[in-house]
Amino acid sequence: MREGNQQALRVLIERYKSHLFKVIYGVVRDEQEAEDITQETFIKMMDALPSYQSQGFKTWISRIAFNKAIDAKRKKQRQKEVVGHDEQKDSQTRGSAEHEWLQQEKITSVAKSIEQLPETYQGVVKAYYIHGKSYQEIAKDHHIEEKTVEMRLYRARKWMKKNWKEDEF
Incomplete structure (x- = not known):
């Protein structure tokens, strides 16, 4: 896959997509968002592939997926806090x-x-x-x-x- 073999990439995606979806869904609890983050995980994996050290691929890619899910959840939470706070203020002083x-x-x-x-x-x-x-x-x-x-x-x-x-x- 490091050498650009598209077939190897397809095999990896097929092999790990359901596992990664489960990892991500466990954090975000939203199917659509979990699917999106699963795709983003494979993109991130491609970017990070040069740093992969050929030890525990499943663990490595699971960690990427988990971190992406945590980041998405935090970002969503921050947006909810800001929107909720702004809506409350707006209703009071519109x-x-x-x-x-x-x-x-x-x-x-x-x-x-x-x-x-x-x-x-x-x-x-x-x-x-x-x-x-x-x-x-x-x-x-x-x-x-x-x-x-x-x-x-x-x-x-x-x-x-x-x-x-x-x-x-």
Whole structure:
């Protein structure tokens, strides 16, 4: 398959697609989403194939599937939280010019605050919290490892707790 043999790829997909679907479905609990993530897993597998070290293929690809499912679930959860919060606020103050002005001020304040972060954290914080990207997407965009993204977000949160006052937001 590393040499571009399409038949080998088809064999792998046929052999592992039901196993991966089960792994993913166990996390996301949605058939359509599990099917989509299963396909994404095979795409990710192709990208990561050069790093595969010929040990435990089923475990390796299952780990990719599980991580993709976790990322999808987290992203969906973040979107639900944001939408639910926004809908609640909107129903309370729909059409209020004052509300719109306050929202714009809050966005400006948050953007200025993010600029206060050390430069190494700014990009990942914006990508994760503002744009809702997964660790994998951020890692790919910034050409860094996922663990680096995770560590930068952890350190950024720590920095924020230490340097920002709670009442600023």
